[in-house]
Amino acid sequence: MTDFREKRKQRDRWFIRLCTGVTWMTVGVLGILLAHVVKEGFVWLDWDFLNSFPSRHPEEAGLKSALWGSVWLIGMTAMFAIPLGVATAVYLEEFAPKNRLLRIFEINIANLAGMPSILYGVLGLAIFVRFLGFDRSLWSGSMTMSLLVLPVIVIAAQGAIRAVPASIREGAFALGARRWQVVWWQVLPSALPGIMTGVILALSRAMGETAPMIMIGALSYVAFTPETADDPFTALPVQIFNWAARPQAEFHGLAAAGIIVLLVLLLSMNAGAVFIREKLQRYK
Known part of the structure; x- marks a missing residue:
């Protein structure tokens, strides 16, 4: 023994x-x-690099259009995905009947969260670019990215809502609150730190995705910044991919500088998620 x-x-x-x-x-x-x-x-990192448009001459090339395109893309993605994802999680956790159909929905959502991103690009090309006629605009890009991050937001929000103690709900019901009041005033504020963390991480994933953007036709050379959601666009991953694919060593340096900028943005978003979570937890 x-x-x-x-x-x-x-x-x-x-x-x-x-x-x-x-x-x-x-x-x-x-x-x-x-x-x-x-x-x-x-x-290669300097102010001119951040404030210049792409060029065929490496010493004149910059990230301005790609940087602003990513800002537009993430902003519109958040506008579509966050309300829909959180509302879906609230319904599934608080209002949907607990039966086999709900279990099937949850399994499908989990499967969608693990699908390769290129499949979302194919779906966005078929639905938003061609069927709905949005062409290769920010509308198509943001809606495609919304489909990509929506399952992640739903799963993260479900986990945060599920972690709220049942005693909070029971106490609110005992005081005469209705179900929607319990959800709005008790459950969501308690689950908000976890929801925000999942949202920021999902948006960070959307910012770094390249395959869906290439699939729906995000341009690799854009010499202007988008002004409306109907404009063509490019994004940081697409611009980095374009530079990395060129044979000249100078463009490889530009691609490395673009990677540094992208990493700084992603780390800033993740740091923001941690800060928001800590603030909300202290407030709660």
């Missing part, structure tokens, strides 16, 4: 060492990639 316990403990130690080694190896590879990107792209 003692030998068996010693063997189990030894297996546990080896498993922990294996997991630790794999983790540090992954972190090391990521660190090497980040160091290479910073080394190649930092020399």
Whole structure:
């Protein structure tokens, strides 16, 4: 019996060492990639790079149109996806009957969250670009991105709502509140930190996606900033992909600089999610 316990403990130690080694190896590879990107792209980062349009001449090229296109894209995606995703989660958790049909819906939502992003690009091309006639505009891009992040928002919001203690609902019902009042004034404020965290992480994923944007025809060369939702657009991942595909080494440096800008934006959004969550939790 003692030998068996010693063997189990030894297996546990080896498993922990294996997991630790794999983790540090992954972190090391990521660190090497980040160091290479910073080394190649930092020399290209300046105000002119952020305030210039793309060009065939590397020394004159910049990210202005792609940067503003990403801002428009994420803003419109948030406008469509956040209300619909949170409302869907509230209905599924608080109002929908708990039966087999609800379980099927939840399984399908989980499957949609794990689908490859290129499939959403095909869907956006078929529905928004061609069938609805939005062409290759910000409408098509934002609605495609909304489809991409909607399952993630629904799942995150469901988890946050499910984590609200039942005693909060029971206390509100005991005071005579109706169900919609309980949801609006008690459940949603308590679940808001988790919902906001899931929303920001979903929007961060949308900002970094390239395949759906290429599929619906986001332009790789745009020498203007969008002014309306009907305008053509480009985005940071598309512009980075275009530069990285060119044979000249100077454009590879520009792509590395674009990656740095994209990483800064993503880290800022994630930091904002943490800040909002902490603030809401303290308020609650």
